[in-house]
Amino acid sequence: MNHPNDILGDDAVLSLRGVSKKIGGKKIVDQLSFDVHEGEVVGLLGPNGAGKTTTIRMIAGLIQMSEGDVFVRGSSIRHEWKKAIRHIGAIIENPEFYPYMTGYDNLKQYQRMNEWISNDRIDEVVRLVGLEQAMKKKVKAYSLGMRQRLGIAQALLHQPSVLILDEPTNGLDPAGIREMRDYLKTIAREEGISILVSSHLLLEMEQLCSRVVVIQDGKLVTVRSIGENNAPSNEEKNFVRVMFRVGRLEEAKNVLDSQEKADIVQVAEEQSELLVALRYKDIPDIVAALGAARIPIYQVTEIKQSLEDEFLKWTGGNRIA
Numbered sequence: 218m219n220h221p222n223d224i225l226g227d228d229a230v231l232s233l234r235g236v237s238k239k240i241g242g243k244k245i246v247d248q249l250s251f252d253v254h255e256g257e258v259v260g261l262l263g264p265n266g267a268g269k270t271t272t273i274r275m276i277a278g279l280i281q282m283s284e285g286d287v288f289v290r291g292s293s294i295r296h297e298w299k300k301a302i303r304h305i306g307a308i309i310e311n312p313e314f315y316p317y318m319t320g321y322d323n324l325k326q327y328q329r330m331n332e333w334i335s336n337d338r339i340d341e342v343v344r345l346v347g348l349e350q351a352m353k354k355k356v357k358a359y360s361l362g363m364r365q366r367l368g369i370a371q372a373l374l375h376q377p378s379v380l381i382l383d384e385p386t387n388g389l390d391p392a393g394i395r396e397m398r399d400y401l402k403t404i405a406r407e408e409g410i411s412i413l414v415s416s417h418l419l420l421e422m423e424q425l426c427s428r429v430v431v432i433q434d435g436k437l438v439t440v441r442s443i444g445e446n447n448a449p450s451n452e453e454k455n456f457v458r459v460m461f462r463v464g465r466l467e468e469a470k471n472v473l474d475s476q477e478k479a480d481i482v483q484v485a486e487e488q489s490e491l492l493v494a495l496r497y498k499d500i501p502d503i504v505a506a507l508g509a510a511r512i513p514i515y516q517v518t519e520i521k522q523s524l525e526d527e528f529l530k531w532t533g534g535n536r537i538a
């Protein structure tokens with residue numbers, strides 16, 4: 218393995234390099250490599266059984282890797298565990314609290330084991346997760362969402378560089394999911410912390426993350442920026458899908474059929490629309506060919522594939538949202 222400084226991007230807070238986990242001869246996680254950068258919220262997305270929990274447990278140093286390594290701020294989880302792990306805050310399973318103690322006393326209990334954590338820091342993390350009003354209540358009276366947020370507060374106490382959460386919205390109702398999403402975004406922004414969060418829900422990831430790392434059967438499928446779909450595909454060589462709304466649909470089809478550069482993907486007769494796959498640079502030629510045949514053109518629109526369409530393609534049709 219190279220020295221981490223040779224392989225880490227400048228601002229990579231967390232880097233996985235060829236991480237694998239073998240159990241009973243089966244590779245549950247297979248050669249995973251990806252980075253999480255400063256202040257980013259990254260989603261680890263995959264269908265049930267894809268290997269998300271196993272990956273997260275390896276990152277947090279809870280189980281050993283079979284191959285590869287994880288670097289946190291350049292320190293190896295394998296070789297410099299203590300140094301690496303202090304940059305990580307994690308909630309892997311449901312966080313355990315003393316139910317008959319108040320939220321505040323639970324955090325004070327944690328502080329007793331980590332004496333350098335200040336009272337001010339406790340107040341700060343409580344504010345970050347919006348539990349100021351609930352601090353004097355016993356944890357047994359907390360909702361699941363409040364317990365999760367108390368868990369996040371505790372994980373933030375030691376000012377980690379990266380927060381790792383395994384399916385933090387599991388079991389929450391829609392309002393709780395939304396609340397959790399808002400808190401996580403605030404935490405990333407205000408603490409400047411990176412967040413890696415796993416989920417099998419694409420929609421949830423699209424709303425929370427700036428990038429998603431998609432895995433299936435333990436393997437990396439793709440890494441995608443959210444919002445990439447909205448960027449213009451103005452690279453000349455790129456294939457795009459363009460919807461032409463035209464008059465005289467049948468004639469327009471014949472013109473396009475005669476063009477090698479364009480493939481008709483779909484015809485919507487009622488709307489008088491043709492969905493055509495072609496290269497970006499060929500759009501003017503196709504418009505000119507339609508114009509030369511005196512076909513009225515009312516609209517030319519690029520049609521983006523949604524991330525969901527893409528996800529279905531990557532994972533072979535396993536719908537996950």
Ligand SMILES: Nc1ncnc2c1ncn2[C@@H]1O[C@H](COP(=O)(O)OP(=O)(O)OP(=O)(O)O)[C@@H](O)[C@H]1O
Pocket residue numbers: 240241245263264265266267268269270271272417
């Ligand atoms: N200790 C183990 N022994 C044997 N197989 C295991 C073990 N831990 C996980 N697996 C298997 O490895 C695969 C990946 O499991 P993992 O829990 O990491 O997936 P996941 O993506 O988190 O799924 P889910 O969303 O269902 O929790 C599954 O097929 C699981 O059955």
